[in-house]
Amino acid sequence: MAGALTASAGTGATALDDRFKGVMQGSHAEMTVARSEELAKKNAPTPPELRLAEYQRAPYCRDAPGMWVMGNADGTCPDGANLARTSVQCEDGDTLVMPMWMRTRATPTSAWEPWDDIDTGGCGIDLLPVMTEADFRRLPLPAPALTLQPDRGWVLINIETIVSTDPAPVTLRTDLLGYGVTVQATPTRWEYDFGDSHTLTTDSPGHPYPHHDTFHRYQQPGTYAITLTAQWTGRYQIDGSPIWRDINGTATTTTTSPPFTAEERTSHLVAGPCTTTPTPPDC
Template sequence: MALVAALLVAYPTAAAAADDRFNGLMETDHVKMTVDRSEEVARLSRGVLPELRLVDYQRAPYCREAAGMWVKGLDDGTCAPGADLAQTAVQCEVGDTLVMPMWMRTRVTPASPWGPWDDIDAGGCGVDLLPVLTEADFRLLPLPAPTFTLQPDRGWVLINIETIVSTDPTPVTLRTELLGYGITVEATPTRWTYDFGDGHTLTTRSPGHPYPNHDVFHEYENPGTTTITLNAEWTGRYQIDGSPIWRDINGTANTTTTSPPFTVEERTSRLVADLCTDRPKPPDC
């Protein structure tokens, strides 16, 4: 996927993973977070009246003053007169937008003066602020059972003769909602596992094709009654309303279907004196 890179200007900031220990608005330690985590704590902070807040958050650029000091810029994305603007060093997908760094300041009590601004994330991409559709979310979606085609489909098949199976690989589109965001999900079956009911299974990435171009089949070895169970493995991607970016789902989901029972028969040929289609049917048929 094509990427667009912003101009890199060196500035002092640590690239650290999200600190899950930062779980309250009263936290005053200077910690580093991922963009989505810092946005989460900032959103929680906005639920407190401004005059009562002990922690304040703001997104603003890095700016270099004439003395060479890197400081917080203005929340409109600009710097004070005489200061240079440093863009983030993040690469975003084409169509996405850059997000400015997050800054935090604290005070001991609502009556205390605010402390200095500290950067807690170095900025990122707009897509990083959106919720992530997880594997668990994907598996909760109403994915359809796989279609199933059996040849021959007459209620019985012969031993030692190819029983042909195939399915439909067409992707499906679903709609869901996550944290208030509307989401379009495109799910695609990519791998299928057949259980032929006689102790044999077959896993394939081919959906199969009908006779005579068939490539997925099984030969039964013994007569009896059986069913075939088909398990489809789905991969997916999703797009959040308002964002041009499609994101892959990290994980898979599965759906299953089972055929009606059918018999596996052994038949032999022999010469007869008359046509077996005659009525009444000849006794040697």
């Protein structure tokens, strides 16, 4: 649920009886708000005269004899009964969901059993679908941008090869159980595989020279490619709800640079400037 559930007795009630305490502590109610709502929706298409179960959301009320009973669907209590002032601490902008009650009968011609509470209520957001880690990973998250410096097809061994990426979040639209959903995904961690058995895992997107903080020095000449894996976290908002919810899990995307060579260069004296044309043979 979106918030903690607490309760205080209504006007004229001096203490919570054992049954109401049990309900508030979850020992009586056995279902989540979302699960009981799902059962009610599945039952709704059945004609009333054929139903073996009925569901209704209504508050807890304390009647004159001091028993907790089912209130009215409009949130009020019967004459002579006091409302149990249940306080669900929902996030700003969210709405309160009253407890769900259910009654059953053995056959369409049998008498109904008494109403019984099957969830304690909660917040409106509890009725909405949850975006799972698997849902998040199915989204078309972009491959991370990979910038190399220098980027000329070759680098020098024992000199920093600087790498960096773009940490900007992306916004995506998707559908979840018939609801439109806006997802904000943010890359928060990166792993570079430099192709020579060395890796770098960092929370920094990196910076260009001379403020670089993500780099690698190749020790041996050769042909290499750098693979960058970005780890994404996300949050989502369901259409019609003001609440943003964090996604419990992460997703990853990967990109690989074109191959390049790591070369060893040495300096030596030349007879004249190497800028002349044609280039002198000793340059």
